[in-house]
Amino acid sequence: MPRTDNPARPKLGDVAARAGVSTGTVSNALNHPEKVSPETLQRVHRAIDELGFRRNGAASALASGTSRTVGLVVIDLMNSLFVEMARGAQRAARRHGFDLQLADSDNDPLQQEAHLRFFGAAQTAGIMLAHLDEPDETVRALRRDGIPVVMLNYAPRDADYCCVVIDNEQVGYLAASHLIELGRRRLAFVGGMHDIQPVALRLAGARRAVSEHQGVELIEIDTVDLNPPSGAVAGRDILRLDPADRPDAIIAVTDLLAMALINTFASAGVSVPDDIAVIGCDHNSMAWGGAMPLSSVTMHGQEMGERGIELLRRELVEPAAAHRHERIVLTPELVIRESTAGRGAQDS
Known part of the structure; x- marks a missing residue:
């Protein structure tokens, strides 16, 4: 008589029935998730969790x-x-x-x-x-x-993980210190999404560098994200300021933001670096295609x-x-x- 306290391992068809989709959709969810809508992915994975489904190949690899x-x-x-x-x-x-x-x-x-x-x-x-x-x-x-x-x-708050990180506070510190050593005194930090760890740490580093020098100020210009269009928006906002009130140097939290700023300034006849020096922070080769070689910090x-x-x-x-x-x-x-x-x- 079959045992009922140790049911057979669930199969692909069981997952499909529980999720209300075809077996082909379950297969795509496992092997080609980009072909499945987010809502369907959630249903399939919820069914997998509820049934305790594991693939045969996985079990073989684990056992061997x-x-x-x-x-x-x-x-x-x-x-x-x-x-x-x-x-x-x-x-x-x-x-x-x-x-x-x-x-x-x-x-x-x-x-x-x-x-x-x-x-x-x-x-x-x-x-x-x-x-x-x-x-x-x-x-x-x-x-x-x-x-x-x-x-x-x-770097997770939980120390129970191995991790490898760059010292992002030092990234911001190096960028700001370089501008200060060039004689710049009104710095701007351009970048939003401060809940992202690298952004917050780079800002902290820039603040630390500024705090070590009298007569240097740091203004913070938030962006809605870290993509080039947000850099262009920040650049136009800066250009609306009276020239006497504009920053003379900018730390962009990403290189893509930095290149968007440079392009915006160039279109308005503002010289980089003569009027405003610009440095990025993540050495992204995607930003190297501009007309001006960009100062940055290695990752x-x-x-x-x-x-x-x-x-x-x-x-x-x-x-x-x-x-x-x-x-x-x-x-x-x-x-x-x-x-x-x-x-x-x-x-x-």
Whole structure:
């Protein structure tokens, strides 16, 4: 007589019936989440959670202990920081015999959740997550299932995670100090979304640099987001000020904001850097296509990816009782170009 206290493991069709969709939709939700609407993704994943569904391939990999695949989920591949991060991770993964799978969440939390769930269902050996917020329940569930998660470019409040970050307060400090050393005295910090950790830390660093010099002031200009159109809006707002009241230097929290500011000033006949010097903060190659070479601060993305793989490998091989979570903080470096130092400036 069949046992009723240990039901059979749920199948794909059970998930489809619970979610009210076809089995093909469930398959897409697991393998190609970009083809499924956010609302349907939520229904499918809710059904997966309620039924305790696990894929067959995942169970086999877990049982055999042979999975050598690690996942990297990044927030936005349009930012070269995350491209460099992937390159560094790929190099280190190959060195240690891992296969790296890369996923881009395209600034969409639901897409990020779908990628994490996919890696979890596939029983990926471990995951690196480059996000700008605290680990959520999806991340915590992965760790409860025995899948280590290393955070990149974000330092969680919870010390129970390995992570690799850049010293973003020092990023802001270097940018502001450079402008002050050039003789600029009325600085503006352009960037909104202060709940994002790198933004808040870069602003704190700029404030610290200004506080160390008498006669220097810092004004803060908020933007609705960190995209180029917001930089153009901020630039037009600055141009509306009386020339005597305008900042003589700008720290843009991202390079894309910085380039939008420079383009806006150039269209109005305001000279950069003679009238207003401009520096970015994240060394994004997407901003290098402008007419003026942009001063910025390095993020060491490749090293971040490499060190992330090293932390993940250690967490995989060390006994749980012996493993100690580590926070690696990389030191940023100033890169001086024409937007602050004038024509003929060399990268330094």
